[in-house]
Amino acid sequence: MSDDFDPREALAVAQATRARMAGRADTTPGWYGIAYGLMCGLIVASAGIPAPWGLLLLGFSLCALAFLYRYWTQLTGLSVNGYRKGRTRTIAVTLAIVLVGLSLLGLYLRRTLGLDWAPFATGGAAVPIAILASWAWDRAWRREILAEVAA
Amino acid sequence: MSLPGLDPLIHAPARLQICAILSAADEAEFAFVREETGVSESVLSKQVKLLDEAGYVAVRKATLASRQRTWLALTKAGRAAFAAHMQALTKLAATAANGVAAA
Numbered sequence: 514m515s516d517d518f519d520p521r522e523a524l525a526v527a528q529a530t531r532a533r534m535a536g537r538a539d540t541t542p543g544w545y546g547i548a549y550g551l552m553c554g555l556i557v558a559s560a561g562i563p564a565p566w567g568l569l570l571l572g573f574s575l576c577a578l579a580f581l582y583r584y585w586t587q588l589t590g591l592s593v594n595g596y597r598k599g600r601t602r603t604i605a606v607t608l609a610i611v612l613v614g615l616s617l618l619g620l621y622l623r624r625t626l627g628l629d630w631a632p633f634a635t636g637g638a639a640v641p642i643a644i645l646a647s648w649a650w651d652r653a654w655r656r657e658i659l660a661e662v663a664a
Numbered sequence: 665m666s667l668p669g670l671d672p673l674i675h676a677p678a679r680l681q682i683c684a685i686l687s688a689a690d691e692a693e694f695a696f697v698r699e700e701t702g703v704s705e706s707v708l709s710k711q712v713k714l715l716d717e718a719g720y721v722a723v724r725k726a727t728l729a730s731r732q733r734t735w736l737a738l739t740k741a742g743r744a745a746f747a748a749h750m751q752a753l754t755k756l757a758a759t760a761a762n763g764v765a766a767a
Contacts, residue, residue: 520756526677527684527750533700534685587728590696591689592735658688662750 527662535655538589545585546651550644552578557612557639561619561632593654600653608646615639669752671745673718678703678711683746686721686738694734712736720745 555574559567586592595605615635622631674683681701685692698708715721720742724735738746 520753520760523675523677523680524750524753524757526680527753530681530684530700531688534688537696537700590693592691593689597690661688662684 524662528659531658531662535658538591538651538655541585541589541651545581546644546647548581549578549647550640550642552581553608553612553643554636554640556636557615557619558632558636560616561623561635567632595650597654599657601650601657604646604650604653608643608650611642612639615642669748669755671749673714673720674746674749676711678707679715680749682708682711682715682736683720683738683742683749686736687743687746691724691735691737694736697736715742718742 552574555570556578559570559574561567562570596602615638619632619635622628622635674680678701682697685697685700694708694712697712698705701708703711712721712723716723719739722737722739724737726733726735
């Protein structure tokens with residue numbers, strides 16, 4: 514290490530790298546969040562739909578979600594755990610709880626009250642929630658990766 | 665000159681950039697890291713090899729549509745070393761700023 518080493522310059526290098534990275538991750542197409550929301554909606558609806566259609570729908574939506582994530586990793590060249598620590602984890606865990614809650618609600622309403630349309634309604638409600646959560650997660654991740662290396 | 669808390673393996677600008685990228689994700693593609701660091705493929709390979717030998721970086725090769733891609737990830741030791749290095753840098757920068765203010 515040289516005598517004229519400036520820690521502020523080194524920090525600036527790390528910050529500039531993360532800023533470029535955050536900018537590049539921002540190129541995720543807008544339809545990604547919508548597709549993610551639709552798949553989450555299908556998963557929620559599938560819980561209340563009788564077999565075999567519910568299971569088929571669940572299998573299809575899980576596969577579609579896996580392909581969607583794979584597309585994102587190929588597009589960005591990055592692989593990021595949705596449950597990484599920080600605000601991103603709070604958003605991901607909250608979304609998971611809401612989706613499970615909506616799934617159980619749809620199932621309960623159909624089985625106990627005979628409301629056959631309930632799973633579709635809860636699935637429909639899950640779509641905008643998941644879209645908003647996807648966008649919020651994306652923003653939170655970009656903010657976090659910049660904050661982690663801030664002086 | 666040796667500075668307290670700084671990891672000499674991470675200190676070099678290219679390796680600092682590599683670690684800054686990899687610590688923000690689970691994995692990053694070799695091509696992505698090359699574009700973001702702005703170094704050549706051979707320079708990046710050398711830097712990655714150094715980090716790999718130190719146990720800071722894990723290299724994984726995956727084939728997709730008959731095209732091989734290389735994925736890089738920081739190991740647990742690499743993440744801890746980078747966090748400690750950034751902490752030391754922040755502390756040194758604050759000390760330097762205080763020194764300037766006091767002068």
